[in-house]
Amino acid sequence: MARILLADDDIELSDMLVDYLRKEGFDVDAAHDGDAALRKALANPYDLLILDVMMPNRSGFDVLRELRVRSLLPVLMLTARGDDIDSIVGLELGADDYLAKPSSPRVLVARIRAILRRVETKGELQNGGERPDQIALDDLVMHMGSRMVVCGNNPVSMTSTEFSVLDILLREAGNVVSKANLSERALGRKLSRYDRSLDMHVSNLRKKLGTLSDGRERIKTVRGVGYIYSRT
Structure with a gap:
């Protein structure tokens, strides 16, 4: 309960x-x-x-x-x-x-x-889920069981929603994830016309994670579509 x-x-x-x-x-x-x-x-x-x-x-x-x-x-x-x-x-x-x-x-x-x-x-993951224990890409590592994120060897604290948004974007790295798809998978609801939640969660992630090592934007906005996590 x-x-x-x-x-x-x-x-x-x-x-x-x-x-x-x-x-x-x-x-x-x-x-x-x-x-x-x-x-x-x-x-x-x-x-x-x-x-x-x-x-x-x-x-x-x-x-x-x-x-x-x-x-x-x-x-x-x-x-x-x-x-x-x-x-x-x-x-x-x-x-x-x-x-x-x-x-x-x-x-x-x-x-x-x-x-x-x-x-x-x-x-669920700590008790033996099917997903991997961690996801690593470039300087970012997500530890799924503990829900810890390390970026550039520095731990980054995240809310459960930020973690879920980043999890999806990282698994789809290099591909555009539409806002509608991200809302249903990360927030558990259909995207409404004036809902700014995803924009703010992505903005928070950008502030916490910074740019990639080569200076490029880590999470790019694809106007009118959604977001894409950049690969180096």
Whole structure:
């Protein structure tokens, strides 16, 4: 049973979501301000944090920023509907995904399960999955069991979503991967017209990995199509 922390200062909404998620089979705790959310997230072995942007004491952004210094706990940000800036900032700070409020609890559950499936890959590989223990290309090595990435002999910390995006791009190195294909395989959902998630995750990967040893861009954008991981 996955253990989830729901951080939202709307107590009535939180109570409703907690009841709904428990009926869906999740073990759920709640926090109603940023301080409590950060304290609980660091002190307990949760599988996922659902984090609202607007909270007292610390905003969701402040919580995420401090959390990422010490933890790669998967985070699903709850943002104001239509506020692209909030979603972009959340993804830049290391959120795994975002969902606009208000939204259907059914959609929330689908996003939760998609994130958890990405994290569960680690356990499956450690228990003898069919994929190789590591993928190596040029100066980059992905250790699949531990979900560790080493680039230029330096370890690189990544969220579960960033790891999944990089995994797919690396396996398809030299070939263009369409955004639609990447969204379904890495995010577990169809690509919607205004969804910026993939763009932000790729942007984060570029910042963390830098260029290839010869100075070329590591992950190229093929305008109107998708992305390609460059081979030297």
